[in-house]
Amino acid sequence: MxxxxxxxxxxxxxxxxxxxxxxxxxxxxxxxxxxxxxxxxxxxxxxxxxxxxxxxxxxxxxxxxxxxxxxxxxxxxxxxxxxxxxxxxxxxxxxxxxxxxxxxxxxxxxxxxxxxxxxxxxxxxxxxxxxxxxxxxxxxxxxxxxxxxxxxxxxxxxxxxxxxxxxxxxxxxxxxxxxxxxxxxxxxxxxxxxxxxRGIWVAEITVTGPAHDLHSGNFGGTIHNANQALAEILAALHDRDGRVTVPGFYDQVRVLSPEERAVLAQVPYGEAQVLADSGAPALYGEPEFTPVERIGARPTLEINGMWGGFIEPGFKTVIPSQAHAKISCRLVPYQDPARIEELVTAYLHQLTPPTVTIDVRGRRGAPAxxxxxxxxxxxxxxxxxxxxxxxxxxxxxxxxxxxxxxxxxxxxxxxxxxxxxxxxxxxxxxxxxxxxxxxxxxxxxxxxxxxxxxxxx
Ligand SMILES: [Zn+2]
Missing domain, CATH: 3.40.630.10 (Zn peptidases)
Incomplete structure (x- = not known):
């Protein structure tokens, strides 16, 4: 200079x-x-x-x-x-x-x-x-x-x-x-x-079972608990290796070339650093990708919040009428937020048993x-x-x-x-x-x- x-x-x-x-x-x-x-x-x-x-x-x-x-x-x-x-x-x-x-x-x-x-x-x-x-x-x-x-x-x-x-x-x-x-x-x-x-798509989910909260002594065993139904639906959104199970979710995701994987491998951010920064006991996610690839080049579906039923101190033996969740997807290049909204919404409906109904409100998509x-x-x-x-x-x-x-x-x-x-x-x-x-x-x-x-x- x-x-x-x-x-x-x-x-x-x-x-x-x-x-x-x-x-x-x-x-x-x-x-x-x-x-x-x-x-x-x-x-x-x-x-x-x-x-x-x-x-x-x-x-x-x-x-x-x-x-x-x-x-x-x-x-x-x-x-x-x-x-x-x-x-x-x-x-x-x-x-x-x-x-x-x-x-x-x-x-x-x-x-x-x-x-x-x-x-x-x-x-x-x-x-x-x-x-x-x-x-x-x-x-x-x-x-x-x-x-x-x-x-x-x-x-x-x-x-x-x-x-x-x-x-x-x-x-x-x-x-x-x-x-x-x-x-x-x-x-x-x-x-x-x-x-x-990465881009993003977010949604709020409401699962509704009975028309109002029920006494679990009087109705338990005959009615699907909304909290349980929501947990079952959300649990089906990933497989055991952390892949998102929504059909078509990965269709638009680009395949990383060996050259690009070599470029990303230069980034000094690995498993030990993720564990140290997060305080988590072990890593989660697609095992065939490195942490840097998972954070930058792979899409996700996260459950950001879940609530429903009785959550105050003490106990109340209730079968809740409704359960709620907020979810979001981090999107990678070429995934279209509108298409992801269609796919995730359709799959959530498909996962919903006849014992409850589901309402999915998607919002605010931005592409990667x-x-x-x-x-x-x-x-x-x-x-x-x-x-x-x-x-x-x-x-x-x-x-x-x-x-x-x-x-x-x-x-x-x-x-x-x-x-x-x-x-x-x-x-x-x-x-x-x-x-x-x-x-x-x-x-x-x-x-x-x-x-x-x-x-x-
Ligand atoms: Zn800024």
């Missing part, structure tokens, strides 16, 4: 942290209506900041339920690629508040970490790219590629505004790569590039996301990581999802570079969220290196 830029970045560290702390002080919780003004205040802060570092066309977009901010710098030349950088400035609620060692909106540096709600998810990781662009503009007066920012305030509450905006502004947002830093790496010296995220890991922008990100972290990144698939990446991919038809700078123990959505400051500083250098690598494509 250019010595002038290195010197600039070394000297800028305290100021970069101070600025991030100012943004983190704004309690921009998008899931709570009481914080609507705070989400707007975080957008205004961002707009003013992007203006102050020399970006152009800086716009606060207030077209939906929550604000977004757009900015760009488009003077690299028409032969140079364009990078669209996405992030979000809204945050999760902070309860339980008493478990925080310092107040969530009073950012505090302790040791190597900056503690605050949003420090890692996602103000801190978004700020990485803002500071990279600022450093290049301040030291060279220009950027090696054209850069656009689109930063939203609604990621934690459904991304509705941006999901409507992107398809309507495809030309304004056109890019050769979309960079998203809203994920984590494995360790401070082991970067990760995600090339896929997959981008080719050999796409040139992703390989450019890999080279940038290697330069700054000293190690090649591993490529992997992750279990959770970021819904907007599907919209970017389908509308902009550009590779999505999921370049994380968080750590697995950043306490996202939990008390004592933090950002590891060495990752913040290395992230800024990686972003600079990435923009230079993109310029070579």
């Amino acid at each position: 250019d010595p002038q830029l290195t010197a600039y970045l070394d000297a800028a560290r305290p100021r970069q942290v101070d600025e991030l702390m100012a943004w983190l002080r704004i309690p921009s919780i998008s899931t709570l209506a009481a914080h609507k003004d705070d989400v707007m205040a975080a957008a205004v802060w961002l707009r003013d900041h992007l203006q102050s570092i020399g970006l152009e066309h800086v716009t606060l977009i207030d077209s939906g339920t929550q604000p977004m901010v757009y900015a760009d710098w488009l003077h690299a030349g028409p032969d140079k690629p364009t990078v669209l950088i996405y992030g979000h400035f809204d945050v999760q609620p902070v309860d339980p508040l008493d478990l925080w060692q310092s107040p969530p909106f009073a950012p505090e540096v302790r040791g190597d970490n900056l503690y605050a709600r949003g420090a890692s998810d996602d103000k801190g990781q978004t700020f990485v790219h803002i500071k990279a662009v600022e450093a290049l503009l301040r030291t060279t007066g220009r950027l090696p590629v054209n850069v656009k920012f689109l930063i939203e305030g609604e990621e934690e509450s459904g991304s509705r505004t941006i999901s409507a905006y992107v398809p309507q502004h495809a030309a304004q947002l056109a890019a050769d790569a979309v960079v998203v830093s809203d994920t984590h790496i494995i360790a401070p010296d082991q970067p990760v590039i995600l090339y896929g995220l 996301f997959l981008t080719p890991y050999d796409a040139p922008p992703i390989q450019a990100a890999a080279r940038a990581y290697r330069q700054v972290f000293g190690n090649d990144p591993v490529f992997t698939l992750e279990g959770g999802g970021i819904p907007i990446v599907n919209v970017f991919q389908s509308v902009l038809n550009a590779p999505i570079v999921l370049m994380g700078f968080g750590l697995p123990d950043d306490n996202l959505h939990a008390p004592n969220e933090k950002f590891h400051l060495p990752c913040f500083y290395k992230g800024i250098r990686t972003s600079v290196a990435f923009l230079h690598e993109m310029a070579q494509l």
